[in-house]
Amino acid sequence: MSRVAGIVCAASLALYGASCFIVPATTPKGAPQTEAGAVLGQPSAISSAAESASWSPLAVGAALGLLMAVATGRPALAADLENGEAIFNGNCTACHANGNNSIVAEKKLKKEALVQYGKYDVQAIMSQVTNGNGAMPAFGDKLGPDDIEDVANYVYSKADKW
Incomplete structure (x- = not known):
């Protein structure tokens, strides 16, 4: 059981790690910028990526971890x-x-x-x-x-x- 839990944990960490590789928007030299650092007249790569994501890898990993904890854990008893x-x-x-x-x-x-x-x-x-x-x-x-x-x-x- 601990092997399965380790595999699920590794998979959820991989999903979370993959979500961290959003390429930041670069600004051309001399282009006017807004307060947030985006180029005027162009959509922000970060905000559009965040808006298009329909699921969060962190939430999926947390849900899988909780599922494994409930499925494989023994009940907590008042006495061991x-x-x-x-x-x-x-x-x-x-x-x-x-x-x-x-x-x-x-x-x-x-x-x-x-x-x-x-x-x-x-x-x-x-x-x-x-x-x-x-x-x-x-x-x-x-x-x-x-x-x-x-x-x-x-x-x-x-x-x-x-």
């Missing part, structure tokens, strides 16, 4: 579950592999256990990750707020699948 999964794998799997708990066996990350302990909520999971509780250490100093939100959303999304 891929980032949450990476953070979980790097920090949490030592104790919580597959949603289990190797320290306190009954306090798993599975939906039933989270509901039982009042943690089946993204905010509650974020609080647990940030502040820790019992045997679980606090990650508030180690992880940023966005990372904590991402890992909490990841755990919440996986709780009924583990």
Whole structure:
């Protein structure tokens, strides 16, 4: 997909670059000029070229770029579950592999256990990750707020699948 986007971007830049090669009108020596620099009695090459253009290469390039961004981009989510999964794998799997708990066996990350302990909520999971509780250490100093939100959303999304 990025290759297609690069090709479209290059094509739009080429169209825009081609529009920059409008030959400026030259004035013969000694010819009377108007304020804008055009020769009296002759149409201006710049104004006639601008008036005859029915489309703008810049507008076409912008439209193509927007179309590619919409067509190939993934939706912006409040939480980045891929980032949450990476953070979980790097920090949490030592104790919580597959949603289990190797320290306190009954306090798993599975939906039933989270509901039982009042943690089946993204905010509650974020609080647990940030502040820790019992045997679980606090990650508030180690992880940023966005990372904590991402890992909490990841755990919440996986709780009924583990």
